[in-house]
Amino acid sequence: MHYLYSVPVVFSLAAVVSSSNITVDLSWHAPPSTNISNLQSVINGTGVYNFVFNSSTTPAGLPYSTYNWCNMPHVRCTEYPKVDQSYKLQYVHVIHRHHKRTPYASNTFPKESYAWECSDEGLYYNANTFTGANANSSALTYWSVFTSPSNPLAPQGFNGTCQFPQLTAGGLDDSHQHGKDIFGVYHGLLGFLPAKYDSRKMQFRVTNNVITSQVASNLIPGMFPSLEDKNIPLMIQPASIDSLEPAYSCSSASSLYSSYGVGSSNANWTAHLNASSGLAHALDAISGVSSSNTGWHQSWDHYFDNLSARLCHSKPLPCNSTTGTCVTQAQANEVFRLGEYEYNFLYRSAGPQTLEYARRSYGIWVAELANHLRAVQNGTDSVIYRHDVAHDGSISRLLALLQIQEMVWPGMGSEIVFELYSKHNEWFVRILWGGQVLKSSSPTLGKVVDMVPLQNLLAYFDGLVGRSASLVPGLCNQS
Structure with missing residues (x-):
């Protein structure tokens, strides 16, 4: 069994004609069937599709484009697909997930069998005043965790x-x-970015989750080494309306998601939970997580994050100190297959509701992107490079909107790049995913999103979310 569509669809997106007289297909188009979306392959399979879960470095012999949960492929010089020189690069917008981290506290076992040390780094928290008679420089203070x-x-x-x-x-x-790597492409290879940071030409943005700022503080001097210990603004929206994370409230999107996704009783969702219940019982016995803890058993998110974080940092799989029973690699592999299956289902293969959920819950960011592209085309924006550091939920919603052909759980550092080009007064967009041209199921975007006319992409975004996200408030307030 591959795709099931018994969830009632109470919305309909069809082909429309935009204000610029471009016919745009806004409907959901099914992705091709793969082992990731095949429940029998997920439950009965072995390994994890040649994916990497145990190192930031992809093993020799595997192409750089290989899915690596610990450190996903991104643009870099050796693999970058150059375009014909007749096209002029005018604007680049990067959005990527933060890099590898410890698990969230909510994803740790009640009692872990070993400690996790971070004394090899410091998390700095300090604040400076910019102006005023009493303006002073602050100390470079960082947190040092201890147990009394x-x-x-x-x-x-x-x-x-x-x-x-x-x-x-x-x-x-x-x-x-x-x-x-990004600077190596857009400055070294293409000569697009200036050699030195220019706040008039580039912006960096983060979410209200501090881990995205931790990434930016190391990514920026990777691009511009002279910026170490320098003051660089990170754009951030108020937490209640942050479109990048996203954190804004959208009740209809939440209701739609709960009708078919995590926590729902929909048979299409619970099928994989029922099929993997034996694995859940075995892992509960090792972890000490209660079988009645619904949060851990409505999806495989908690076990996935816990186990993958260990392996990405060369830590052993967990054991129960009382029984001596340990999680096996085969069990971890099944958890990873189940997690990949879940994201494929939630954001693509569950049907039209995946596109509808994404446009409601991520429509504001998409409208912001569309307005940036318009402004560059109209010559009203001096910024040529924007870089947003976000989360897996950000990337997965965006991939759903772009109707990617093969949906996976966006791993650490997952990257989407929008490149805007001009040629003879015409404008085109290319979208890169993992450093290569993204493949979409949408006929409007094309099977390969390579030099799509800008007006087509804008008409697609406008049709889904409205100019300046004008449709989103109304969609979010629908009952």
């Missing part, structure tokens, strides 16, 4: 010197290299 011998309470989950979550030293190194 006078505190009788043991922390839940991992002991040690980390915050959960925080970017690890390895994740910070990956962030720095990511910046070097």
